[in-house]
Amino acid sequence: MQTAFTPEQLTDAGIAEAAAILKDCVHYGFCTAVCPTWVLLRDENDGPRGRIDLIKAMLEAGGRPEAKTVRHIDQCLSCNACMTTCAAKVDYLHLADVARIHIERHFKRPLPDRALRALIAAVVPNAGRFRRAMALAGLARPFARVLPGRLGDLIRMAPRRLPPASPIGPGTYPAEGDRRMRVALLAGCAQQALAPHINEATVRLLTRHGCEVVIADTQCCGGLTLHMGKERRALAAARASVETWSALAEDGGLDAIVVNASGCGTTVKDYGHLLRGDALGDKAARIGALTRDVSEILAELGLNEPDTKRPITVAYHDACSLQHAQLVTAPPRALLRAAGYKVVDVPEKHFCCGSAGTYNLLQPKIAGDLGARKARHIESTGAAAVAAGNLGCLTQIGLHSALPAVHTVELLDWATGGPMPPALDGVAIPEPSEADTADAAASGRDGPVGIW
Numbered sequence: 001m002q003t004a005f006t007p008e009q010l011t012d013a014g015i016a017e018a019a020a021i022l023k024d025c026v027h028y029g030f031c032t033a034v035c036p037t038w039v040l041l042r043d044e045n046d047g048p049r050g051r052i053d054l055i056k057a058m059l060e061a062g063g064r065p066e067a068k069t070v071r072h073i074d075q076c077l078s079c080n081a082c083m084t085t086c087a088a089k090v091d092y093l094h095l096a097d098v099a100r101i102h103i104e105r106h107f108k109r110p111l112p113d114r115a116l117r118a119l120i121a122a123v124v125p126n127a128g129r130f131r132r133a134m135a136l137a138g139l140a141r142p143f144a145r146v147l148p149g150r151l152g153d154l155i156r157m158a159p160r161r162l163p164p165a166s167p168i169g170p171g172t173y174p175a176e177g178d179r180r181m182r183v184a185l186l187a188g189c190a191q192q193a194l195a196p197h198i199n200e201a202t203v204r205l206l207t208r209h210g211c212e213v214v215i216a217d218t219q220c221c222g223g224l225t226l227h228m229g230k231e232r233r234a235l236a237a238a239r240a241s242v243e244t245w246s247a248l249a250e251d252g253g254l255d256a257i258v259v260n261a262s263g264c265g266t267t268v269k270d271y272g273h274l275l276r277g278d279a280l281g282d283k284a285a286r287i288g289a290l291t292r293d294v295s296e297i298l299a300e301l302g303l304n305e306p307d308t309k310r311p312i313t314v315a316y317h318d319a320c321s322l323q324h325a326q327l328v329t330a331p332p333r334a335l336l337r338a339a340g341y342k343v344v345d346v347p348e349k350h351f352c353c354g355s356a357g358t359y360n361l362l363q364p365k366i367a368g369d370l371g372a373r374k375a376r377h378i379e380s381t382g383a384a385a386v387a388a389g390n391l392g393c394l395t396q397i398g399l400h401s402a403l404p405a406v407h408t409v410e411l412l413d414w415a416t417g418g419p420m421p422p423a424l425d426g427v428a429i430p431e432p433s434e435a436d437t438a439d440a441a442a443s444g445r446d447g448p449v450g451i452w
Contacts, residue, residue: 001025001052004060013277015059018098021091022056025049031082031092036352036370037075045072048082048092055099064106073099075366077359078227079320079352084327093325094273097226104229116150120358121230124190125220125237131165131193134158153364157399159194163422166196173203173213180210180301181255184245186268188261189220191391197422198391201413202260202294208416209301213258216244221259223267226274227357238267238274238284246283249290257287260294260409262322262390263357269326293322294409295389299331306415309340310429314411315383316343317374317397319390320352332389332408339415346386347377355396367396375401384427387411 001022009015031048032038038047045054045068054072058065073096082092109117123133137158140147144155169187183206187199199215206213222237248254259265267274272285292300314336322328336343354360354370378386378401385404388394394405410421 001027001056003056009060009062014098014101018055018059018095021095022052024088024090025052026088028087030085030087034081034085034350036077036079036081036354037366039351040366040369041075043072046075048086048090051076052090052092052095055095058099059102064108065103067107070103070107070109073103075363077320077352077354077356077370079356080324081320081350081352084324084350100227100229101231102229104231112149116362117228120361121225121228121233124358125224125233127187127189127192127219130190131162134162134193138162150361150364154361157360157395162193163196166192166200168196168200168203168215170215170217173207173215175210175212176207177210179212181297182212182214182253183256183258183297184214184216184248184254186218186221186241186257186259186261186264187215188264188391189224191261194395195391195407198260198407198409201407201410201418201421202258204418205298205409205413205416206258206294208413208418209298209304211297211301214248214254216248218244221264221267222274223264224357226267235275235278238271239278239280241268242271242275242280242284242287245287245290249286254290256297257291258294258297259291260389260407261392262293262319262326262328263392265291265293266321266325293326293328293331293389295331295335296328298335298412303335303338303412304416306338306340307417308415310415311340311342312385312429313342313344313381313383315346315378315381315386315403316408317346317353317378317386317388317393318349319388319393320356322389323350332387335412336387336408339412341411341415344381344383346374346381348373351377353393353396355390355392357392360392360396360399368400371396371400375403379403385411385424 003019003022005019027049029049035047044050054069058069078096080093123129137155140155144152191198203213218241220237222234226234245257268291269288271288275281275284316333333343353374354367360367385406387406387408389408397405404423404427406421406423414420
């Protein structure tokens with residue numbers, strides 16, 4: 001694709017990056033068929049090819065973008081299904097980031113929209129603040145139907161009750177037996193408030209497999225605000241995390257930084273790019289290179305022999321950030337099979353569930369349609385539960401399906417000596433037979449399962 005940026009425009013690092021990405025696009029259009037918003041809306045401007053044209057025109061023109069352009073870019077999930085399909089390997093992930101930053105700088109949104117985005121950016125990245133907000137939202141649930149617009153949608157999404165605060169916090173958790181690794185675990189922000197049992201299961205699982213786990217006093221990785229175009233906040237969060245983890249690496253060493261929320265993992269792995277040219281650029285690149293999804297670490301360590309093979313059929317949902325951005329698809333399936341579960345794929349597994357960070361807060365109609373579509377596909381598998389590696393997906397699926405939704409680490413923790421995941425309480429669990437045990441053991445030797 002040809003571009004018409006001026007030499008002056010190209011002195012801006014973001015514009016220069018966008019120009020290089022745009023030149024890779026040849027408009028093949030393979031990306032269109034896998035784009036969830038194009039499939040739902042059937043508008044060329046709501047597919048990757050159309051959005052790329054809109055972004056090109058917006059950045060070349062500079063200044064205030066048209067409201068139509070903003071709407072179509074806002075409706076992008078950033079699921080990145082287009083990237084795993086693109087024959088030309090167009091870096092749409094970073095192009096979308098440049099576009100959102102430009103919109104945030106140059107477009108004045110209506111007051112209600114500005115207020116909602118400011119609220120999300122101020123509250124969700126702070127675990128304590130978010131927990132208090134969810135408690136207040138729970139009190140307001142009876143009035144959700146009479147609250148205007150997206151405020152009512154937000155209240156309806158709040159959990160009916162919050163789990164107790166977790167005993168897992170900043171500190172060091174020693175390995176059981178010989179130490180095989182020393183890792184830092186990103187505790188996250190929303191996850192600490194909504195599902196602290198995920199971090200608890202992760203710490204048990206990692207320490208059981210010989211990891212010394214260090215949880216530093218970090219908050220948001222910066223991903224949430226980055227994808228809202230709030231670059232300054234995102235960079236500040238990334239710098240704080242890089243400084244904290246670099247200090248840990250210098251004081252005792254780190255074999256890995258483990259992330260159990262794949263949306264966050266995508267951002268942290270990309271710190272070298274995000275902070276390129278920054279004073280912390282080299283450190284950020286080292287932190288990004290150390291970062292692993294929890295399933296990658298467990299695949300490297302090898303799963304302990306399960307205490308009991310449980311013949312439960314589990315539908316595995318690929319979080320977009322894990323399958324399209326990080327390209328991690330085989331390890332979670334292989335680990336679940338090795339733990340004795342019967343793993344089935346979800347039809348249309350390349351399709352986003354509609355969570356997409358803050359998307360279901362900002363675009364509730366499209367997110368709701370995608371969530372219902374995903375729930376129908378999950379339930380069509382006949383599975384007893386659905387597993388995923390991202391809290392946002394689990395929350396979104398839970399809004400549209402009564403099927404228990406559990407994090408992959410919860411099932412692996414349970415299989416190797418931990419407690420049953422809370423979501424499975426009350427679910428009929430079949431007793432394992434000798435045939436089930438043999439089948440499960442064999443399935444664990446089948447090797448990686450690919451994306452398609």
